[in-house]
Amino acid sequence: MSTRWYPLYQRGGPQLRVFLPNFWMKLVRPTGEHPPNLVQFSCSMEMTKFDIKSYLEKIYNVKTVEVRTRIALGKTRRDPGKGYVVKADDIKYAYVTLEKGESFEFPDLFPGADEKMDEYEKTLKASKEGFTKYVEKNKQRPGMPGWFSI
Amino acid sequence: MRLICLKRSIAPRAWLQARSFSSPAVQEDDEYTASPQYPPILDLSYKKKLDRSFEKNRTEIRNVKTVEEKQLKLNMPRYYGFKTFMFHEDHIPYNCLPIAQHITKTHLIQDKELPAYYQNVSAENLETIAKDIEEAVLMEVEGIRKSYELREENLEDHDKANLHASAIVKSLSRILNNSLAHQYPHIADSQVDIEPRLEAAWRVGGMVPPNEVKRVRAGHHFFKQFENDPIDRVIGYMGAPILTLRSQLPLPCIISASEAENPALEVPFFKYDPRVIGIPVEYRHAANIPGFWPGDSHTFGLISFLKTGHLKKRSVVYPGEENVTEALNVQGVLASYGWLHSQANYLGFTTLNDLTYPLVTQTVLTNGQDFKFFTYQLNTLLMHGNHTTENPKRNVCWTTDNVKLYAEINDGKIVGLNEDVLKMLLQFYGNAPAERLGINMRPYLSQEEKIIADYEDDDKRQWLEREYKYIMTNRPRLQPIDEIYAWEKIYKIDHKTRPMDKRLRFFELFKKPWTKRLDERPARYIPKACRPDLPKYKGRMAKEYWP
Numbered sequence A: 001m002s003t004r005w006y007p008l009y010q011r012g013g014p015q016l017r018v019f020l021p022n023f024w025m026k027l028v029r030p031t032g033e034h035p036p037n038l039v040q041f042s043c044s045m046e047m048t049k050f051d052i053k054s055y056l057e058k059i060y061n062v063k064t065v066e067v068r069t070r071i072a073l074g075k076t077r078r079d080p081g082k083g084y085v086v087k088a089d090d091i092k093y094a095y096v097t098l099e100k101g102e103s104f105e106f107p108d109l110f111p112g113a114d115e116k117m118d119e120y121e122k123t124l125k126a127s128k129e130g131f132t133k134y135v136e137k138n139k140q141r142p143g144m145p146g147w148f149s150i
Numbered sequence B: 001m002r003l004i005c006l007k008r009s010i011a012p013r014a015w016l017q018a019r020s021f022s023s024p025a026v027q028e029d030d031e032y033t034a035s036p037q038y039p040p041i042l043d044l045s046y047k048k049k050l051d052r053s054f055e056k057n058r059t060e061i062r063n064v065k066t067v068e069e070k071q072l073k074l075n076m077p078r079y080y081g082f083k084t085f086m087f088h089e090d091h092i093p094y095n096c097l098p099i100a101q102h103i104t105k106t107h108l109i110q111d112k113e114l115p116a117y118y119q120n121v122s123a124e125n126l127e128t129i130a131k132d133i134e135e136a137v138l139m140e141v142e143g144i145r146k147s148y149e150l151r152e153e154n155l156e157d158h159d160k161a162n163l164h165a166s167a168i169v170k171s172l173s174r175i176l177n178n179s180l181a182h183q184y185p186h187i188a189d190s191q192v193d194i195e196p197r198l199e200a201a202w203r204v205g206g207m208v209p210p211n212e213v214k215r216v217r218a219g220h221h222f223f224k225q226f227e228n229d230p231i232d233r234v235i236g237y238m239g240a241p242i243l244t245l246r247s248q249l250p251l252p253c254i255i256s257a258s259e260a261e262n263p264a265l266e267v268p269f270f271k272y273d274p275r276v277i278g279i280p281v282e283y284r285h286a287a288n289i290p291g292f293w294p295g296d297s298h299t300f301g302l303i304s305f306l307k308t309g310h311l312k313k314r315s316v317v318y319p320g321e322e323n324v325t326e327a328l329n330v331q332g333v334l335a336s337y338g339w340l341h342s343q344a345n346y347l348g349f350t351t352l353n354d355l356t357y358p359l360v361t362q363t364v365l366t367n368g369q370d371f372k373f374f375t376y377q378l379n380t381l382l383m384h385g386n387h388t389t390e391n392p393k394r395n396v397c398w399t400t401d402n403v404k405l406y407a408e409i410n411d412g413k414i415v416g417l418n419e420d421v422l423k424m425l426l427q428f429y430g431n432a433p434a435e436r437l438g439i440n441m442r443p444y445l446s447q448e449e450k451i452i453a454d455y456e457d458d459d460k461r462q463w464l465e466r467e468y469k470y471i472m473t474n475r476p477r478l479q480p481i482d483e484i485y486a487w488e489k490i491y492k493i494d495h496k497t498r499p500m501d502k503r504l505r506f507f508e509l510f511k512k513p514w515t516k517r518l519d520e521r522p523a524r525y526i527p528k529a530c531r532p533d534l535p536k537y538k539g540r541m542a543k544e545y546w547p
Helices: A049-059 A113-137 B002-010 B013-021 B025-030 B046-063 B067-074 B097-104 B116-120 B126-150 B157-180 B185-189 B211-218 B310-317 B321-346 B419-430 B458-473 B486-494
Strands: A025-027 A038-043 A066-072 A076-078 A085-087 A091-097 B082-088 B106-110 B191-194 B198-207 B231-239 B243-247 B281-284 B300-307 B359-366 B370-378 B395-399 B408-410 B413-415
Touching: A025 A049, A049 A066, A049 A091, A085 B486, B046 B067, B067 B321, B067 B458, B097 B106, B097 B198, B097 B321, B106 B321, B126 B157, B126 B413, B126 B419, B157 B185, B157 B191, B157 B243, B157 B300, B157 B310, B157 B359, B157 B419, B198 B321, B231 B321, B300 B321, B300 B419, B310 B321, B321 B359, B321 B370, B321 B395, B359 B419, B370 B419
Parallel strands: B082 B231, B106 B395, B300 B359
Antiparallel strands: A025 A038, A038 A091, A066 A091, A076 A085, B082 B281, B191 B243, B198 B231, B243 B300, B359 B370, B370 B395, B408 B413
């Protein structure tokens, strides 16, 4: 049985449907420093260690040596309007050890994004500094327009 | 009432004080010297202050008089035990050799034969002993096999291998002890422990901080600069040898102390958190037990025999000859280091105060048929903090290949008995311990009292004995450590939804129960009937003797 809830078929509904599998794995950026042969995934809650091993071996032809899993508690937050506490879903993480010589590096998904961010932060900082200077300059002359200056 | 208070406050206190501080003129001369003497100018940077406090701690532990008190002092910072990364003898994770070498600072040399040192050790009477051993092996193999077959026990392969190994090692030891005792006085004098308790704990540095530590550091304006600085880990080792041999004197060194500083003896550096390879974490007191209690006359290890049955289970998960060799090397290195480390602790050295002379031990790994020999020279115990990189000394381990004692058993006869294995075994037994001339073997222990049994005060001796044994048992505390319940984490800590609740829990009172020290607990209560004739409020609590 599927763990997904699909809308019941009714007359007039689409004839062709896509049914997604229960098992999925998502490669995630590791949270701590790892040896090069360790890869971190988040995966569907139903997957066992054996499922993860065979998933990687059968579908992606990746040979695994060891699989360790943990279930991370979902984060809680306050509802902005009502103030009650809301909890996000738990996530199952899998730590997959590859063979000794193998290495995997998480790809740089958005090349150049860091530089753009740096540039943006630099301009933000410059404008903030400009504003503080302007405020400092006009502190002693309240009510005077900013352009009125020597 | 108020008037009285007022009168007291008016009393000329300052005048009284001034009078009491006046001193005769003779003393004033002593206050001055010809040249001014200043206290040393200390570097007040954070790192240097930290170093000085570590140094103070080290000196304090070094100055403690007896072995047991030193162990108590080592455990002093944590009432509920240290967060310890546990290495068990029969649980060896994948690709574990680099971390095993890093945490023991061991250079590993694998060769076909024993190191050149053993060429001087003779292996006489090989033929006569070989016959006895052949007979004993046959008997044990058959006997053990029948014992579980008759009882119809469904034993796993690794259990069977361990049973065979234990039986064969015990009879090998019996034969070798009996036939060599008249030839070697050190064998006649040695002590044999069967299945002794082996535990060791030490500090290792150089590994990256865990995420929680990094987060705390990053959130502080001063500690941000030290965000990625490595932090020390406490490592625990639990061994399960089949049999060990001990003597009164230490084995001679294989290499000199200066050779042990040779940078060519490379040790891999493992910088990651040990959890990345699947090392479990436990809260434990640091226990160092080499299979006997302090005060035993035979404090130096000669040989230890370990069983390798667990590899039957492991090689199903991690197949391949290479993985088996690696696991054997890890087991040999950790067991040798663990045993020597705990022996060194009984000589007054600790993980914070380094050895002043090398110690040597010999280890044999076997499943009854395959034998692997290790010779280990312990040169240093310092691995914490900066010592990971700055300490030039390293420990050295020599090991042979995994060789078979016999090829098979056919029709009740042993086929292909390998005399080389017997020769190496005889050389291990023949390696005679010798006195280290001109070396103080216990420099950090007191001259008069080396163990607590030397104390004459009955009460002190009994109190220390009880505390030491209790800490070394590592039983959980009667009252477990306070915990934060899940609902409290959500509704009290993460989201402050209960402002009207009484603030009674430890995290609301800014208390950290995990930082409780060993001596931060009330002393034993003495019932009134047992108290000496004192006023009611005195003598309720028993006297304590924390080091």
